[in-house]
Amino acid sequence: MGSVRRSAWLTAAVALVLHLLGHAGVLPLGFPEAWMMVALATLTSVLGYRWVLPLTAGASLLDALLSTGQSLLELTALYAVSSLLAAWLGARLRHAFRERKRASHLLNLLIRAQKELSGLDSRGEVLEALPAILEAYGQGNVSVWEPSPAGEGFVRVAASRSFPQDYRTIPEHGVVGRAFAQRRSVHVTDVASESDYVPVPGRPARCELALPLVEQTEAVAVLNLEYPEPLGEEALQALLEFAEGVSRRLSRLVERTELSLLENLNRTMYSAESLPGLGERVLALLGQVLDFDSGALVRQEGSRLRAVTFWGDVHPQERALLEEGIPFGQGLAWGVHRTGQPVFNDKYATDERGLQTLKDAGVQALVLHPIPLPGSARVRFMLGFQSRRQRHWRQSEKELLARACRAVGLALEGMLERQHTQTLLELQQTVLELSPEAAYHRILQTAVAMVPGAEAGTLMARQGEVFVFRAVHGFSLEDLHGVEFSLSQQQAWHGDLESWERGLPRVRSSAIVESSLESGLTEGKVRDARVREIQANLHLPIRYGGEVLALLNLDNLHDPLAFDQDSLRAAQLFAPAVATLLHDLRYRQRLEEAALTDVLTGLLNRRAFDLRLSEELERARRYAYPVSLLVMDLSGFKAINDRLGHEQGDRALQAVAQALRQQRRNGDSLYRWGGDEFAAILPHADLEGAVAAGTRYHRAIGALEVGGMRLGVNIGASCFPTDTEDSESLLRLADNRMYQAKSRGMPLSAG
Template identity: 35%
Template structure:
C-alpha cells in the first residue's frame, strides 16, 4: 500500500502533538520532525523544506529542550531538508529520464515495425523524417546521401553542404557527436548539440543522418539511435536484395523474348541504366580488330557526338579497350582525370563510367564490353556492382545463345546462297563470314587445293605471299601439327613475333575431305591473346561447310571444264570460245586495250587421216595443240573449233603483234610431220577495235581472211 505524501505530513504532525501531549522530551519528537521536513523538501523543493525545518526548530519551544538541543536538532533538521531535496531531485530526474526513454523506445519499436513495410530504398530514406518526427521533437534532421569519393549530397532541400561532423561520421563509419558547435544555418544561430549517424549497407555508406537539437545527448539515446541506424541499414540491405531479385527476373524475361544479339543487348541496357542511374550506355562487340556497337542508348542531345563512337571504336581508344584486353572491369567516378578518357566524353562532362567485359563460355577475355556512363558523380557502391554482376551473368548467357544462333544462321545462309555466286565470290564470302564470326579474328586467307598446289582464293587484309602457290609440304610446315592432325581437321592456335607490329596470333583450320586436305583457313590477329577455346569452337563449325562448298565447287568446275574442253586435245572447245570471245572483247572495250583473233585451218591433214588412219590423225591434232600452247604467250587462249580448225585469242595485242604471233605459230605447225607428211595451215587475223567494233565483227573478219588465204593458196 502506498501512503500519499500529504498523509505522511499529517501523520508526522499528529505524532509530534502526541509526544507533546504525553509531556515527553523534544528528542522524542525529532524523528517526526525529520519526516515532516524531509518529505516537504523532497516533494516541494529546498525552500519549503528549509521553512519546515525552521518551523520544527521553533516547535521545540513547546518541549523541554536546552540550548544544546536547539542547536543539534536544528542542524539535523536542516541537513535532513537538504539531503531530502537532493534525493527527491535525483528521483524526479530519473523519473523524467525513464519517461523519455520509454517514449523513445516506443517510437523505436514503432520504427522497427514500420521500416520493413517499405519496398524501395529511396522511398525509405525519404520517409525517415516523418517516421522519426515523434522521436525528434525540437530537433532538426537532415539526410545526406553518399555519392562516392567521400562526398555527401542532400536528399532534399536544405543545407547545401554537410557539417564537419557528418563528414567525419562518413569517414569513420560510426556514430559521432559533439556539444556544442555553432552551425550557421540553425535558426537563431544558437549553439546546438549535433549527432551524425552513418547508414551502412554491406559495410558501405548509403547515407548520413544529421540530427541537431539544443539538449545534450544522453548515452541511452545515443545507443538507441545507433541501433536505429543499424536497423535502417539492414533493411536497406534487404530492400537491395529484393530489388535485385525483381530486376534479375525482369531482365531474364526480357532477354528470353529477344530474338537476336541486338535485341538482347538493347534489353540489357534498358534494364540496367535506370537501375544504376546511368544516362547512356553501349554494348560493344570485338570484330575485325574494332569494337563495334551492337546496341546503344544515348540521350537525344548527345547523339550527334556519341553515336559515331557507339557505332565503332577503333583501337586503342578509351577504357572499353582496356577492359577488352585485360578482361577486368574498370570503374571510375572521376572519368575526366583518367589518362585514357576520350576527349568527346570529357567535353560533355561525363564523370561516372564503367567499362565491363561480358564473359562468354570458353573465352579468355570478354568479346563483348558493356559501357555505361553518367555526367554527374555517382558512387560505385557494392550494391551497384552487385546489380551489374547479376545482370551481366544473365546477359552473358543470353548473348552467347544469340551469337551461336547468328553463327549457325550465317553458315546455313552460306550453304543455301553459295550456288548463286561465282566460285571466287563464294570463297570470299566464306572468308568474310569466318573473320566476322570467329572471335578474335581481324584478317585472314583461304587456301584451296588446285592442280597439285594450294592457291590463295580469298584474302582480307594484308596476307603474306598470297600471290604464290604453296605446296602440300609448305602448308603442313605452316600448320605445324602434322599430317594426321591435319586430316582430322584439328584447328591450331599459334602466336609469334611478327617483327613489325609486335606479337600476332594465327588460327589455322585444315579442312579435310575423303583423305585429303581440301583447304586451309587462316585467321590472323595483332593481339597475341586474341584466340581461345571459343575461337576454336566457332572455327570448327566452318569445317563442314567449307569442305562441302569446296568439293561441290571443284566438282562443278570439273563439269564445266569438261563441257568447255575438247576431249582429244585438252584445248578449250567451240562453246568455250563463244563465251570467252564476248567476255574478252567487252573487257578490252572497258579497259581500252586491243585484242586480236587468229583463225587457223590445217592443210595436209586429210592425207594423214586417209593414208595413215584416224589414230594418226588424232595424234597430229594433239601435236598441233601442243605446239600452239608451247609457242603461244602467257595469257593467250587457244581453242579447237572442231575438225582441223583452231582459234587463238591474243589479249592486249594489236594487228602488228598479232601478225608476228601468227607467223610464229604457222612456222611451228609446219614442223609437225607424221611418216613424211608435214602439216601447214591457212591463217586469218583481225584486231579489235582497230579493224572490228564487236565480237561478231572480229570473228567474221578473221574467218573471211582465213578463207581468203585458203583460196589464195590453192
C-alpha cells in the same frame, strides 16, 4: 506529477502533526525530530533542491520555538543533511523516471516506425521518411546525409522541419564523416568538447549521435541526431537498434531489387530474337534501375570496339564514335578488354585517359563492365553506361551489375550459338548462288566476322599438290598473286602434325615472321603480305574425306592475345560446314544434296526435316489437311555398336534406312536426325494413319538382324492439327510420346 506532489504534502502534514503532538507530550513518540525529518525529506524529494533552504530554516525555527532542548545550529545541520539527501535521491528517481518514460516513448515510436518503413519500396523513400518519424521523439535536429557525388563531403537527403533548409552540405571531417568512414555509430555527449563537431546554424545542441545506415556490408548514408540534452542509455540503445533495423530494411530492398531485376532480365533476354534486341532490353532494365542517362552494348570486332545497340539519351557525337568503333588501345574500354576488370569512373571529364568525344558530349560519370562469356578469358562484349552528372558508386550497385553481366553472358552465349548456326545456314544457302570466286570471298568474310578476335585473313585452296590464295580480307590479293605453298610447307607453318591430321585450329602469337620465312615466304612477300603487321594468327586446316581441302588464316594486326578458346571453338564450328561447301563448290546440285542428306544412310537429315516440316505445315494450314509426325529411337543399336564395332553399327543404320524406305508410303519423307534417331513426316495422314505407318516401320526394323543381334524401335506419334498447331509443339509431343513408349516397353505411343 501533480498527484505525487499532493501525496507529498499530505505525508508531510501528517508527519508535522505527529511532530507537534510529540513535542506537546500528547503522544509518547520518543524522538519527535524524526517526524520533522520525514516531513522535510518527503517535501524536498518531490519539490527539489530549491526548497531545501526555506524548509530547513522553517523547521529549525519551529523546533527552536517549541524549546526542544537542542541548539538551533544542531537542528539546522540535522534537517539540512536529511533534506539534501532526500532532494538528491528524489532528483535521481525523477531523472530515472523521465528517462524510462522517454525511452518507452521512443521504443514505441520506433516500433511503429519499423512498420511504416516496411511499406516503403525504395532507398530514397526510406531515407526521406526518417526525419518525420524521429521528429516526434523530441525537439532535436534530425537529418540524413549521403556522400556527395563529387566525392567532397556529404549532401543532405532529408531533414526535420525545424532544420535550416539552406544547410545542404557538410564537410567530410565531422562526426557524420567519421561514422560513415568507420561504419559504426559515434555518440558525442558534449559537443563543446568535440573538435569535429559541425554546428547547425541557429540550432544549438548539446549531444550528437551519428548512425551509419548500411546496405549489406557498405555504409550508404548517415542518420544524424542532435539533442539539447544528453541521451539516456535506454534511449541510446533504442536508437542504435532502430538504425540496425533501417539498415536491414535497406539491405532487403537491395536484395529484392536485385532478385526482381535478374528475374526480369532473364525473362526478357531469353525472349529476344536478335543480338540488338537482347542488348536493348538489358540496357533499358539496368539503365533505369541504376539511374543512368544512356548506355550501349559494345562488341569487339577486330581492332574496333563497336556498339551493337544503344539506349537512352545518346549524344550524336557519342553515337557516331561507337558506330564507327573505338580504335584499338584508345580510351578506357580497351583497358577493360585487356584486364577483364570493370571501370567505375566518377570523374570522367578530368580523366586524361577519357575520350575527348565523350567529354565533349558532357559525360561526367562512366561505367564499363565486361560481360563474361563461359569458356572465354577474353572480353568480347561489355556494357557501357554514361551519366551527365557526377555520382557516387555504391558497392551494391557494383555487385548488382556484376551479377547481371554474368546472366547476360549466359544469354549471349546461347544467342551467339544460334547466330553462328544461322550464319552457317545462310552461308550454305547464299554460296550456292555465287560464282566460285565470290563464294570464296563470302566464306572468308563470314569466318572473319564469326571468329572472335579476327580482323583480317586469307583463304587458300588446294590445287593438286599446292595451296594458292583464293580470297583475302584486310590484305591485297594482288600482292599474293602467284604465291604457292606445298603441303609440307603448310604443315610446317601449322606446326603440329596431329592437329593437322584432325583438322584442329592452331594459334600463334609470336615468331610469326620467322615461321613465314621457314614456310617458304620470301622477304619481299613477307613485306607485301604485311606479315610483319600480324600480331596473332589462327590457322585452320579444313579437311574433308581424309584430306585438307583448304587453309584458313585469320589474323589480328594489333593484339597478340586476340584469339582465345572461344576463337578456337568458333573456328571448329566453322570448319565442318565450310569443308562441305568447299568440296562441292563446283557442283551446285551436289552441294544442295550434301546439305540436306545424311551421308551414311542416304536419308534426309535434320536440317532438311526442319525445312520440310515448316513447309508442310504451312501447306496443311492453307489446304486444311492433317499432317502426322513419327519420332523413332532404335533399341539394341548401342549393343551392336559396342560389341561388334562401329563398322557393324554403320551397317545396322544403313539396314534400318533401307527397311524404312521399303515401308514408306508415296509422299512420306524419312529423316535421320543423327545417332540412332529417325523421323518421318506423313502428309494427309491423321493419327490413325500415323499409328498404321508406325506399326509397319516397327515390324520392318524388328525383323532386322546384324551379326546375330536384333534391333528394335520405340516410336512416338503426333498429329496436326488434332494435337497441336505449331511445328515446335508437334515435334516436342512426338518426342515425349516416344519416351513414354520406351519407358513403358511399348513399340508405339500416340496419346
